[in-house]
Amino acid sequence: MQTAKDCLEHQFPQMRAWCLSLAADLDRIERSEGGQALLESNPSVQQLRRAIKIILDERTNRAEQIQMLFSDTTPAPNPQSKIQNPKMR
Amino acid sequence: MKFIDPHIHCVSRTTDDYKYMARAGVVAVTEPAFWAGYDRSSAASFADYFRLLTEVEPKRAAKYGIDHFSWLCINAKEAENVELARQVIKLIPPLLNHPRVLGIGEIGLHKNTANEIKVFEEQVDVAAYHNQLILIHTPHLEDKHKGTEIITSILKNDQRIKPERVLIDHCEEHTIRLARDAGFWAGLTIYPVSKMTPQRGSDILEQFGPQMICVNSASDWGESSPSMLTDTALEFRRRGHTEQELTNIFYNNPCRFFGQCSKWKLKPED
Numbered sequence: 001m002q003t004a005k006d007c008l009e010h011q012f013p014q015m016r017a018w019c020l021s022l023a024a025d026l027d028r029i030e031r032s033e034g035g036q037a038l039l040e041s042n043p044s045v046q047q048l049r050r051a052i053k054i055i056l057d058e059r060t061n062r063a064e065q066i067q068m069l070f071s072d073t074t075p076a077p078n079p080q081s082k083i084q085n086p087k088m089r
Numbered sequence: 090m091k092f093i094d095p096h097i098h099c100v101s102r103t104t105d106d107y108k109y110m111a112r113a114g115v116v117a118v119t120e121p122a123f124w125a126g127y128d129r130s131s132a133a134s135f136a137d138y139f140r141l142l143t144e145v146e147p148k149r150a151a152k153y154g155i156d157h158f159s160w161l162c163i164n165a166k167e168a169e170n171v172e173l174a175r176q177v178i179k180l181i182p183p184l185l186n187h188p189r190v191l192g193i194g195e196i197g198l199h200k201n202t203a204n205e206i207k208v209f210e211e212q213v214d215v216a217a218y219h220n221q222l223i224l225i226h227t228p229h230l231e232d233k234h235k236g237t238e239i240i241t242s243i244l245k246n247d248q249r250i251k252p253e254r255v256l257i258d259h260c261e262e263h264t265i266r267l268a269r270d271a272g273f274w275a276g277l278t279i280y281p282v283s284k285m286t287p288q289r290g291s292d293i294l295e296q297f298g299p300q301m302i303c304v305n306s307a308s309d310w311g312e313s314s315p316s317m318l319t320d321t322a323l324e325f326r327r328r329g330h331t332e333q334e335l336t337n338i339f340y341n342n343p344c345r346f347f348g349q350c351s352k353w354k355l356k357p358e359d
Contacts (some may be wrong), residue, residue, distance in 0.1 A: 002328050063289065067234070073234075078203075
């Protein structure tokens, strides 16, 4: 099984590339008309900032925590199922 | 090494992809019915689509030595039109005895609406009544966690459904427990962009163990590729896992799930 050092060395160029790509994406948005205001107010960008904080601050399950950050947590609709209760048919 | 791609939309792929799969060692594929990239105007369009899935693609695949099976349903996106969905659902039972049909799929949710849930339940009912295997589509992005919770809750409440006969597909880090802890099979879909990478797929296999997991490419008309399946195997092998472990995940596991249908003849290999 690979060691942590092997794992990091293998993955580092890709991690660096993704980091640069995200930085360049934000720069490109900022350069566009209205970019700076959008970066300060847009909810999706705020989510990204919170995701980056999870990457920097948390020690385990970073991917799962970021998945939940980007998930809809509102209640599910209740269509009054008839299929689940055959007596209702 | 032999592979099975448990979820691929061959109708959207070129013959070059069949050639690639044959060269890479893919010996069998299963193709669920899905959204074609546009809403179809009538049930007749689905009747033709089901003929494509059950008659045309198996012949096309056979030219490359690949065994092709399919799943029938109305997909979650077009299920929003309940009237059309019910017309399409009526087409399905007469086709369930077709030798190339493994069950009902990919049914599930797209935006977690009440109409989608209604049609999902009606298709679960068809599967239960006809004792069919079920292949589930879970929503993407922000709708995935809630949608997977709704789906697993509906399935768990139906006493007729045996969880080991259901594969919950497109699981990710935050939803795989919802599927596996309730005894369902879990699918991992590996995409070149926007969804699960070969690295993250391998992470999940290592963290959660390979039991009751099927890895697939779900290649369709979007940016996707049958090579995502084999790239995941390469990543898993690169991490030091053995050939037997790879065979267990990429060949034996699909055989174990699909083998619950008597039409599926391939057996797990030790």
